[in-house]
Amino acid sequence: MSTSNLGNASSFSPRLTENVVEDARGAATSSAAGLPDVTALAQMANEFFRALPGQVGQFGGAQSAVTMPSLAPQFGATASSLSTFPSMDKLPSEAGLQRFSGAGAHSYQPEVISATVPVSSTGTPQYGAQSPVVESSLSPFAQPLPLFEALFPTFEAALPTIPPLAALPTEDDAKAALTSSSSYYFLENAGALSKPTTATAAPVNAANVSPSLLPDLQLPRKQFDVNAIRRDFPILQERVHGKPLIWLDNAATTQKPQSVIDRISYFYEHENSNIHRAAHELAARATDAYEDAREKVARFLNASSVKEIVFVRGATEAINLVAKSWGRRHIGKDDEIVISWIEHHANIVPWQMLAAETGARLRVAPVDDDGQILLDEFEKLLGPKTRLVSITQVSNALGTITPVRQMIQMAHRYGARVLVDGAQAVSHLRTDVQALDCDFYVFSGHKVFGPTGIGVLYGKPDALADSPPWQGGGNMIVDVTFEKTIYQPPPARFEAGTGNIADAVGLGAAIDYVEQLGMENIARHEHDLLIYATKELLTIPGLRLIGTAKEKASVLSFVLEGFRTEEVGAALNREGIAVRSGHHCAQPTLRRFGVETTVRPSLALYNNYDDVDALIAALRRLKSNNTQSKF
Incomplete structure (x- = not known):
C-alpha cells in the first residue's frame, strides 16, 4: 500500500x-x-x-x-x-x-x-x-x-x-x-x-x-488556499500602469515568496562568509546553510545521496557542464546524440557545439501536430551509435509533458545515457530521479520560486565519477603541485571557485515552500486553471493555440489573427498583465508549427481565475478595438 x-x-x-x-x-x-x-x-x-x-x-x-x-x-x-x-x-x-x-x-x-x-x-x-x-x-x-x-x-x-x-x-x-x-x-x-x-x-x-x-x-x-498563497508573494501587490500586476510570465521566471526573500536577507545579515575550510563561526554557519540546501535539493528530487547534487548557475550551465565534461570524454566521431524537436535552445546549442568539435551527429525526434513526441520515430533514431539522449520533460514553448520515463527506458536498452531538462517541470510536477532512472537531471532555481543565478545538476554516481572536471580553481581540489593536481570527488569536483552561496540557501527556502504546499496540490490547482483558461481562450475569434498535447503543463502559447505577437504583449502590458511574446528560445519548435513567435501566458500556483478573466477581457477589448477601427 x-x-x-x-x-x-x-x-x-x-x-x-x-x-x-x-x-x-x-x-x-x-x-x-x-x-x-x-x-x-x-x-x-x-x-x-x-x-x-x-x-x-x-x-x-x-x-x-x-x-x-x-x-x-x-x-x-x-x-x-x-x-x-x-x-x-x-x-x-x-x-x-x-x-x-x-x-x-x-x-x-x-x-x-x-x-x-x-x-x-x-x-x-x-x-x-x-x-x-x-x-x-x-x-x-x-x-x-x-x-x-x-x-x-x-x-x-x-x-x-x-x-x-x-x-x-x-x-x-x-x-x-x-x-x-x-x-x-x-x-x-x-x-x-x-x-x-x-x-x-x-x-x-x-x-x-x-x-x-x-x-x-x-x-x-x-x-489549497490560493488567496492565502498570493499574500506570500509581495510583488503581486505591485501596480503596472496604474493597475494591479497580473504575472503570467512564469515560464520565464517565477516570483519569490516572502520566506525566500527573508531567508536570503537573513543569510547576509547573520551568516555571510565563504564556505568550507575556515576556523570561525560564520564560516561554519554559512557552510551548514549551503550544505543543508544541498540536502533539501536531494530530497526534492529523491536523489539517493547529496553527493549526486551539483550546484551550478542554472539549467543552461548544467547542460553545458555535461556536454563539456562527460560528453567530451564519451562522445566521438560518428557517435550520435538524440534530442527532440521541442527543445529549448539550451538543450540544442551545447550538443551542436560538441558535435562540431568531435564529429558526432545530432539527431532530432519529430513531434505531431499537437506537439507530442512520436515515440515510434524516436525509437527508430536509437541504435548502437547512440551515446546520449537529451530531452525536455516539459516544453517551455508548448507546455507538452513528454513521456520521459518511457523514453529513458528505450534509450537505456541501447546503452545510451539520458539527460532530462527539468527546468519547466520542477514547479509543476513531482520529480523523482530514481523512478525516472535518468542519468542526469537539470533545473534552474528561479523557475521554482527561488533566486536567479542558482541551479542544479543531478547525476548518477557512476556518471559523475566518469566525468572529468570542466573548470579548475579552488574548492574542487585535494592537492595542487606544479607537477599535478589531485581533484575532489563529486560533487565538489564540479564546483570550482566561490559558489553562489546565498542563492543556494534561498533555493533551499523555495523548496521548503513548495513542499509545504504539496506538489500534488499545486498540480491540481494549475490543471484546473489550465482547463478553464484554455476553454476561454478558444472563445476568442481568430485565436490559435500552439501546442495542444494530451499531457500538458501550464503554458498557453497562441497567435491572434490580425496582430503581431509583440502588439498583443504590449496591449496586455498596458493592462498590467505580464506575458512573454517572442520565440521563447525555441525557434525550431515554433517553426514546426509554421510560426516565428507566439504570445505565451504561463500559470503558476499563485494565479487564480480572476487573472485568467482579466487576460480574456483584455484580449476581447483588443479584438473589439481592432474591428471598430476598420470601419
Missing part, C-alpha cells in the same frame, strides 16, 4: 468523524429524515473506530476524545483547527495495516512525514496558508485506494440502521477513474467545463457518502 494512499485515507477519517459529530448535534432537526439520535450516532461511531487498528476511544461523551492511529504529522500551535484530536504521533504497525487492508492490499513502507509550519516572530505562519497541507512523497494518482475497500465495508457494518452503501468499484475501476480524472487532455472536455462556483457544498454525513465521492473527500485538495 503506498504512503500516498494511506495519507489520503487517514485524512478522510477525521473529516468523516467531524461530519458525524455535526450530524449528531443536529439530530433533533434531522429526525424527519430518518436519521438516528445522538446516542445511536455515538454508538455507531464507536463501532467504526473499534474496527481501526490501534487504540480505541469512546465518542459521544461530553469530555471524551477519540484516540485513533493517524499518518498525519503534528502541526503545532498554528493548527488550532486540529486541537479537538489528541496527539497521534505513531504510525500503525505494518502487521496491523496488512490485517486491516486485507491480503490484496499493496505493501506499505512507513516513512516519516514532516509538515511543520514555520512561524515568524509575530507568531503567524510564514507561508500564509491557513491550514498546513498533509503531503506524502508519492502522487495520490499513482495507486488505487485499497484502504477504502477495507474501510467502508467495516463502516457500513457498524451502521445497520443506515441504508447500505453502493457496491465499491474494483481496484481496476478505481485506478481507471483516478487516471481519467487526472488527465491533461484538456481540449477534449474544455467546452463542458466552467469556472468553479463558490457555493458551499451540502454537509456530508454517513447516510449520503458513496464511493463516487471519495476523491473529493481527500483532505489536501480542500486546503
Whole structure:
C-alpha cells in the first residue's frame, strides 16, 4: 500500500468523524429524515473506530476524545483547527495495516512525514496558508485506494440502521477513474467545463457518502488556499500602469515568496562568509546553510545521496557542464546524440557545439501536430551509435509533458545515457530521479520560486565519477603541485571557485515552500486553471493555440489573427498583465508549427481565475478595438 494512499485515507477519517459529530448535534432537526439520535450516532461511531487498528476511544461523551492511529504529522500551535484530536504521533504497525487492508492490499513502507509550519516572530505562519497541507512523497494518482475497500465495508457494518452503501468499484475501476480524472487532455472536455462556483457544498454525513465521492473527500485538495498563497508573494501587490500586476510570465521566471526573500536577507545579515575550510563561526554557519540546501535539493528530487547534487548557475550551465565534461570524454566521431524537436535552445546549442568539435551527429525526434513526441520515430533514431539522449520533460514553448520515463527506458536498452531538462517541470510536477532512472537531471532555481543565478545538476554516481572536471580553481581540489593536481570527488569536483552561496540557501527556502504546499496540490490547482483558461481562450475569434498535447503543463502559447505577437504583449502590458511574446528560445519548435513567435501566458500556483478573466477581457477589448477601427 503506498504512503500516498494511506495519507489520503487517514485524512478522510477525521473529516468523516467531524461530519458525524455535526450530524449528531443536529439530530433533533434531522429526525424527519430518518436519521438516528445522538446516542445511536455515538454508538455507531464507536463501532467504526473499534474496527481501526490501534487504540480505541469512546465518542459521544461530553469530555471524551477519540484516540485513533493517524499518518498525519503534528502541526503545532498554528493548527488550532486540529486541537479537538489528541496527539497521534505513531504510525500503525505494518502487521496491523496488512490485517486491516486485507491480503490484496499493496505493501506499505512507513516513512516519516514532516509538515511543520514555520512561524515568524509575530507568531503567524510564514507561508500564509491557513491550514498546513498533509503531503506524502508519492502522487495520490499513482495507486488505487485499497484502504477504502477495507474501510467502508467495516463502516457500513457498524451502521445497520443506515441504508447500505453502493457496491465499491474494483481496484481496476478505481485506478481507471483516478487516471481519467487526472488527465491533461484538456481540449477534449474544455467546452463542458466552467469556472468553479463558490457555493458551499451540502454537509456530508454517513447516510449520503458513496464511493463516487471519495476523491473529493481527500483532505489536501480542500486546503489549497490560493488567496492565502498570493499574500506570500509581495510583488503581486505591485501596480503596472496604474493597475494591479497580473504575472503570467512564469515560464520565464517565477516570483519569490516572502520566506525566500527573508531567508536570503537573513543569510547576509547573520551568516555571510565563504564556505568550507575556515576556523570561525560564520564560516561554519554559512557552510551548514549551503550544505543543508544541498540536502533539501536531494530530497526534492529523491536523489539517493547529496553527493549526486551539483550546484551550478542554472539549467543552461548544467547542460553545458555535461556536454563539456562527460560528453567530451564519451562522445566521438560518428557517435550520435538524440534530442527532440521541442527543445529549448539550451538543450540544442551545447550538443551542436560538441558535435562540431568531435564529429558526432545530432539527431532530432519529430513531434505531431499537437506537439507530442512520436515515440515510434524516436525509437527508430536509437541504435548502437547512440551515446546520449537529451530531452525536455516539459516544453517551455508548448507546455507538452513528454513521456520521459518511457523514453529513458528505450534509450537505456541501447546503452545510451539520458539527460532530462527539468527546468519547466520542477514547479509543476513531482520529480523523482530514481523512478525516472535518468542519468542526469537539470533545473534552474528561479523557475521554482527561488533566486536567479542558482541551479542544479543531478547525476548518477557512476556518471559523475566518469566525468572529468570542466573548470579548475579552488574548492574542487585535494592537492595542487606544479607537477599535478589531485581533484575532489563529486560533487565538489564540479564546483570550482566561490559558489553562489546565498542563492543556494534561498533555493533551499523555495523548496521548503513548495513542499509545504504539496506538489500534488499545486498540480491540481494549475490543471484546473489550465482547463478553464484554455476553454476561454478558444472563445476568442481568430485565436490559435500552439501546442495542444494530451499531457500538458501550464503554458498557453497562441497567435491572434490580425496582430503581431509583440502588439498583443504590449496591449496586455498596458493592462498590467505580464506575458512573454517572442520565440521563447525555441525557434525550431515554433517553426514546426509554421510560426516565428507566439504570445505565451504561463500559470503558476499563485494565479487564480480572476487573472485568467482579466487576460480574456483584455484580449476581447483588443479584438473589439481592432474591428471598430476598420470601419
